[in-house]
Amino acid sequence: MRTVYAVSGGVSKFAKSRPDKTFPALVKEAYDYAIADLGLEHPQFWELVDGTVASYFSDHFARQLMAAIMIQDYLGMCPKPSHRVEGGGATGGICFQEGWKAIASGYMDICLCYGFEMMSHVQTWKGNEFIALASDVSFDYPVGGFYSGYYAMMVTRHMKEFGTTVEQMAHVSVKNHMNAYYNPYAQKRRKLTIADVRAAPMVAWPLTRLDICVMSDGAACTILCSEEGLTKLEKASGKRIPRVKVSGIGRGTDAMRMADRPHQSYDDFLKYNLLPHEDTPETRQYYKDLWERGFRYPGVHSFRAGRMGSKEAYKNAGIHDPLHEIDFVELHDAYTSSEIQTYEDMGLCRYGEGGHFAASGKAFLPGIDYGLDLPEKPVCPVNPSGGLIACGHPVGATGLMQAVFALWQLQHTIEKHFGTPELQVPNAKRGAIHSHAGTGTYVTVSILEREE
Amino acid sequence: MADEKFPTKIEETLEGTVLFNVPFPEGDDLSSLKDMAPIIIKQPYSIEYIHSYGQDSPFFAGLANRRFLVTREPDTGYTYGTPRGHDMYTGKETEWVEIPCEGVMHAFTVCHFGSEEFLPECPYILAQVEFEGVDTLFLARVVGLDPAEASEDWIGMKLKGRFRRWSKFKPTDVYFYPAE
Numbered sequence: 355m356r357t358v359y360a361v362s363g364g365v366s367k368f369a370k371s372r373p374d375k376t377f378p379a380l381v382k383e384a385y386d387y388a389i390a391d392l393g394l395e396h397p398q399f400w401e402l403v404d405g406t407v408a409s410y411f412s413d414h415f416a417r418q419l420m421a422a423i424m425i426q427d428y429l430g431m432c433p434k435p436s437h438r439v440e441g442g443g444a445t446g447g448i449c450f451q452e453g454w455k456a457i458a459s460g461y462m463d464i465c466l467c468y469g470f471e472m473m474s475h476v477q478t479w480k481g482n483e484f485i486a487l488a489s490d491v492s493f494d495y496p497v498g499g500f501y502s503g504y505y506a507m508m509v510t511r512h513m514k515e516f517g518t519t520v521e522q523m524a525h526v527s528v529k530n531h532m533n534a535y536y537n538p539y540a541q542k543r544r545k546l547t548i549a550d551v552r553a554a555p556m557v558a559w560p561l562t563r564l565d566i567c568v569m570s571d572g573a574a575c576t577i578l579c580s581e582e583g584l585t586k587l588e589k590a591s592g593k594r595i596p597r598v599k600v601s602g603i604g605r606g607t608d609a610m611r612m613a614d615r616p617h618q619s620y621d622d623f624l625k626y627n628l629l630p631h632e633d634t635p636e637t638r639q640y641y642k643d644l645w646e647r648g649f650r651y652p653g654v655h656s657f658r659a660g661r662m663g664s665k666e667a668y669k670n671a672g673i674h675d676p677l678h679e680i681d682f683v684e685l686h687d688a689y690t691s692s693e694i695q696t697y698e699d700m701g702l703c704r705y706g707e708g709g710h711f712a713a714s715g716k717a718f719l720p721g722i723d724y725g726l727d728l729p730e731k732p733v734c735p736v737n738p739s740g741g742l743i744a745c746g747h748p749v750g751a752t753g754l755m756q757a758v759f760a761l762w763q764l765q766h767t768i769e770k771h772f773g774t775p776e777l778q779v780p781n782a783k784r785g786a787i788h789s790h791a792g793t794g795t796y797v798t799v800s801i802l803e804r805e806e
Numbered sequence: 807m808a809d810e811k812f813p814t815k816i817e818e819t820l821e822g823t824v825l826f827n828v829p830f831p832e833g834d835d836l837s838s839l840k841d842m843a844p845i846i847i848k849q850p851y852s853i854e855y856i857h858s859y860g861q862d863s864p865f866f867a868g869l870a871n872r873r874f875l876v877t878r879e880p881d882t883g884y885t886y887g888t889p890r891g892h893d894m895y896t897g898k899e900t901e902w903v904e905i906p907c908e909g910v911m912h913a914f915t916v917c918h919f920g921s922e923e924f925l926p927e928c929p930y931i932l933a934q935v936e937f938e939g940v941d942t943l944f945l946a947r948v949v950g951l952d953p954a955e956a957s958e959d960w961i962g963m964k965l966k967g968r969f970r971r972w973s974k975f976k977p978t979d980v981y982f983y984p985a986e
Contacts, residue, residue: 373846417849479919482920498924498927498930503915503920503932506917507913507933510961511934511961558919560956613934614888614894615942617941654943
């Protein structure tokens, strides 16, 4: 495998509705930003780029089959090779990894990954219906298909098994909305309190409107390249590009129907799902005690796909202790509860400790006043951009948006792109991005690292 | 060669989207078009699918006959609360088994909002139901509880299933209510 570098990216303004542009023009907004940041114009970049990967989730939202070729066409990328990928909410993360594969395999030296979703084409309740079609239409959808309902069921189980509280979940909402306050790309930039989150209209008990991401129109793109591609881009632009490499990728899957998630034995959990840093007598005993209390893995409270994606990515990137060896994480917080579940899958804390971790302060940014009494100092900021909850979730763009924000963190250029420095993670050297589909069906984890 | 047999003008109608009097610059200067507000129209779309339950069909036939079926891997005994034609571990075909339609609430929510199709039914309770001796769960509606009194204490509640008399051949042909 060849080393893969992330060199540039762009994100359109995410909004509830972007009727000012068609979807190809919205992607063009992100693309133009990305090539301008490299110091290139389209004809120069076109001469260098080998091909593209396109990302969008829903043909229902688009109401346009073959939408990807319309983008390829509008960007002026024809006749270069391209394909579309689709994997629910993880579509953007999968797109990023397919771009990585194109470079790592030697197929391409420079690859453009782009994605979008235009969810304003239908009313919110129809959008919920479209999204719920990403659940089994024989057994899940007809019962009352609603993704917020599915995630609410997961968290009621999490609450019951581990004592997770709605106030701990609200900490995630306060954090991510406050971070987004400093992110001009974000859809919802708000200073909230725990009381605000709980007082918001109930959507699916116990999740309120402020525990849940919104539907968005938006686009994002990322440019990946090999060492040779980097040389070509630097020669064309005449400037040195900061080295940020993609040091590891991982991906996991799980059953489509939440009801089908296995209830594995303790021994199988140890064999297949334990992270290396958890392999201590103390943590083995911790999990043994959980099993004796009736815990089963992954059940409906945990995402085995996220754990397996993390495990593979950490192995490839040489990460042993994720909490202390990763400087920040941009993860798929479609719900405050799923951010808590994902802390556990990614090994930032153990299964069952996510609620406590959320309110501990470890996942917050230093230097920002959240108006909360946090007992511990920041260790590994999670969703410094504001995440899906506050930035928005135009599905096909989301995973690529995470990659762009992570890249800017590692280039130490947040102030340049956001116009304000608050969200820059100090001395960021290594970040993780996490993209997640369905009720945890596809999950991608990619690790990005700054090379000095 | 236009004549009445091949008219050169299409008749005007008021069907579909009709937009009157869109502002447009007069004369040759088109530069102001860059500032034009987008034209947004409605595009209706509807379709009825012919959906087959395929190998899962006996489950729905069971509901119509007030019998609750699960599937079981014949050798290992691994049993699916929501039927699967093949086992995910051995890859073998599963067998149909009837079980009593009573279980325990494993996880739940009250939906106060939802997809368009289900909005008129809000608030409604969704639950994952677990059954004795069955390894996986079943998604169902629960009735007979006050949606305003949702509590994690509902988890673990014993539930009984009830079959719709007039089957609609959907998984909602069975629903659950508190057994106590």
